[in-house]
Amino acid sequence: MDENALRELAEERLRALAGPEAALREDQWSAIRALVLQRRRALVVQRTGWGKSAVYFVATALLRELGEGPTVIVSPLLALMRNQVEAAAAAGVNAVTINSANPEEWAAIEEQVVVGDVDVLLVSPERLNNPDFRDNVLPELTQNAGLLVVDEAHCISDWGHDFRPDYRRLRTLLTELPEGVPVLATTATANDRVVTDVSEQLGVGGEFSDPQETLVLRGTLDRESLRLGVVRLPTAQARLGWLASRLGDLPGSGIIYTLTVAATEEVAGYLRDQGYEVASYSGRTDPAERQRAEEDLLANRVKALVATSALGMGFDKPDLGFVVHLGAPSSPIAYYQQIGRAGRGVRRADALLLPGPEDQDIWSYFASLAFPPETTVRAILDALAEAGGTLSTAALEPRVELGRTRLEMVLKVLDVDGAVRRVKGGWEATGQPWSYDAERYERINAERRAEQQAMLDYLSTSGCRMEFLRRQLDDPDAQPCGRCDNCTGSGYSADVDEQAVEQAGERLRRPGVELSPRKMWPTGMGALGVPVSGKLRADELSGQGRAVGRLTDIGWGNRLRELLSTSAPDQELPEDLFNACVQVLAAWDWAQRPVGVVALGSRSRPKLVRSLASRIAEIGRLSLLGEVATNPATRPQRATNSAQRVAALWQQFRVPEELAARLSALDGPVLLMDDYADTGWTATIAGRLLREAGAPAVLPFALATTG
Known part of the structure; x- marks a missing residue:
């Protein structure tokens, strides 16, 4: 097909997609021509709404007419996938998606792909390393693909505002593509640094640096509306x-x-x-x-x-x-x-x-969740090596000082770096050497501070x-x-x-948020010497609790962060927060009114917690029963996930005999008062002890929560 005929066909496809008045922009045509006629790799950096999706849908339609295989689009969000499937249909392109929202359709979709009924397959970057998809579907798809599209390609870059380690796996995928399969990367938000980095990640401007092999199309970013x-x-x-x-x-x-x-x-x-x-x-x-x-x-x-x-x-x-x-x-x-x-x-x-x-406080919090220090990462590798086989994320979590979300992020980075491999059932060490790139992480942190x-x-x-x-x-x-x-x-x-x-x-001053009780013990507690597993028994459970507010609330957040700051002095309960507590308790629609109040022993803010318990008992005409004591033989330990948190708390509290005697004589719930609820495990374990000591029910109450 000559260039003029191809352009006319491209214009026809665009009109089907965008309406009878639509016409190709010159850069859209340049990209389509490079992909369809020249089978090149291209990076398109154009503002939102410019028509980047039109490029790959029109190119897909043309390549399919030429007998090429389906287009594979790596796309980061479900909203984006849904929009693209609908847009593709308008252009006469049969698009399907495999994502976390439609697992019941995966097998049927994969069969459609195999028999050639699918023009476009949209997948999330996470699917690229799903063991079944990676080992059974991706190899054949890679060999038969007519076009690979990387949407929102700034996610590939360390310097992009939404870096995702899953996207870095695309570099491996690119090396496995047969010669002559065109590649298109698109983004609306990339500065020079991101463009350079994405180009290197994709092999655009790197090993494929010959101008006859690559194309970078970059337009104005003004938004006139x-x-x-x-x-x-x-x-x-x-x-x-x-x-x-x-x-x-x-x-x-x-x-x-x-x-x-x-x-x-x-x-x-x-x-x-x-x-x-x-x-x-x-x-x-x-x-x-x-x-x-x-x-x-x-x-x-x-x-x-x-x-x-x-x-x-x-x-x-x-x-x-x-x-x-x-x-x-x-x-x-x-x-x-x-x-x-x-x-x-x-x-x-x-x-x-x-x-x-x-x-800026919120920025600092999210910045604190960046890539962890080398000792923490080495602990993950050591734990996998010691296991000598496969460990699930849940089984690995008790052995390292990371919460589930950060642990999964680090595992993905290590997977991309070749140090671990995702397999059925979890992760395994590859035994490949791995070095912690401290200089790179500091450069990224410096760039974040500059941003x-x-x-x-x-x-x-x-x-x-x-x-x-x-x-x-x-x-x-x-x-x-x-x-x-x-x-x-x-x-x-x-x-x-x-x-x-x-x-x-x-x-904003209206206080009160729910505290949901913990109902399941973390996985792998036996490895930490804590003899619990599965569900908490009914006679161990605390009830639904309440807090005045979240630390991240617009209204109470600033006041609570000020009160509970590590630099703030321990003090009696301030009057404004006392009044807020009374409002929360008055609005609490409990099945049975509490009959007593118990303070949760605090090393950091004993004055605050005791005054909270005593004032609430006084105004509510409830019995002030005493305090769950802290074990002097234990010391607070840093814990960054549920399993380690439970292990750190397991021996930390005890119920004094005089408190136990009062609890066993009660015929109603007790309020368990604390200053701060984070993971919920402190109230869960202290509540379990109170239930074992005879409390008919326990209702946790805290000034603040992160939930």
Whole structure:
């Protein structure tokens, strides 16, 4: 097929995909030509909404007509996959997806792929190392693929704002592709450093550096529809009150981003109280609820989704009218990516940022979850080597000082580096030498610190905000936009109605969150000398508990972090928190009213916990029964996962005889009072001891929780 005929066919496919008026951009055609005619590798860096997906769907249609195999698209998010499957159908392309939400369909889909009925297979990067998929499906798929697409390719890069170790496995996949299989990598958010790194990861500009072999297409990052602005407000209640006052004025429907899961629920609850149709959305939201929320936003059945960054890459709503951030992301590049959801198909969309003083504390917390020190990583390798076989993640967890999420991340990095291998049933050591690249990790940390400072600079700049973001992305055409609040000298006023502030304050000051009891012991406790396993018995369980607030709450979070800071002095229960405790207890709809109060012995804040217990007992006219004592022979131990936490606590507490005697005479529940609930295991183990000593039921109560 000659080039002119191919272009006409490409234009025809594009019109089927995007409508009768659609026409290929020159860079879209350049990419399609490189992939279909020249079978080259290409990296396309273009703004959100430019039409990157059109490139690979049109290229797929053309390659399939030429008799080539299916396209494999590595895609990071379910929302992105769902949008792409629907878009592909419009272009006459049969696309299917294998992901965590449809395991019951995997076998049938894999059969469709084998017999050639599938034009596009979308897979998550995590699937690339699933043992069954990697060993049984991927080899044949790799040999027969017509095109490999890496979507959101900045995830490959150490320097990208959303680095994922699973993506680095693509380098191995690329080496296994037959000669002449074209490769397309796409992203909207990559500066020069990320472009270089992604190019090296993909072999674009690296071993395939001949200009006849590779193509990099990079366009302007201006978003002509976006009106950027920053609104500085003094308090959390002022920010929330401002949002409630102005949300109805914002165009169309949109996204309200927050930095924490707790904030999504808190903000969404308040806005619903104010009469807005909104829903919360985070990584903890049930998958079916997430899909329903996306569909409601797409259909304009809600004014906004209040979301974490879990609603990000690939969510495609051309008429999204606004993006509001309650709290600043830690990177201008991440911020650009998130506001890029708005204004694709409308003439104006607002992107407003309402920063808070707690933002930097949240950045610091997430930064603390970075790659762990070498001693911790070596402990993982040693544990696998000593096992001499396969260990599941759950079995490995008690042997190392990492929580489940971080442990899985480290294992993925070690897998990519060749030191461990994922197999059926878990992980095994490969015996290959491995070195800790401390210099690399420090470079990444330094870059993260620089990004955080750049975000602060964005907030304070008096220059054009869009130009600032484009320069962060090394856009050579960056120039003043003439639309943002700084360019126009106008924007949204920071004035907010005092009644709205007071209403928001009342909502934020409303204390009370649930503490869910632990019901299952961690796996592998026998290896740590703790004789428990499986479910806690009914006569060991504590009941549903309560806390005043979360440390990450917009309302109570700042106050609780101040009180419980390691640098704060131990003190009597402050009056504002006493009143909050009374409100929580008054609103607690318990099956049977407590008859007594027990303090949980504290080494760090004994005065605070004892005053909490005594004042609640006094005002509630409950018996102050005593204190679960700490064992002086034990010392607090650092524990970073449930198994080690249970082991550290197992011998730490005891029930004094006089307390046990009082418990055995009770005919109702006792409140177990503590300052802070993190994993829930302290209350679980102390509650178990109280139940064994005769307490009919135990209801945990804490000032703060991280849950």
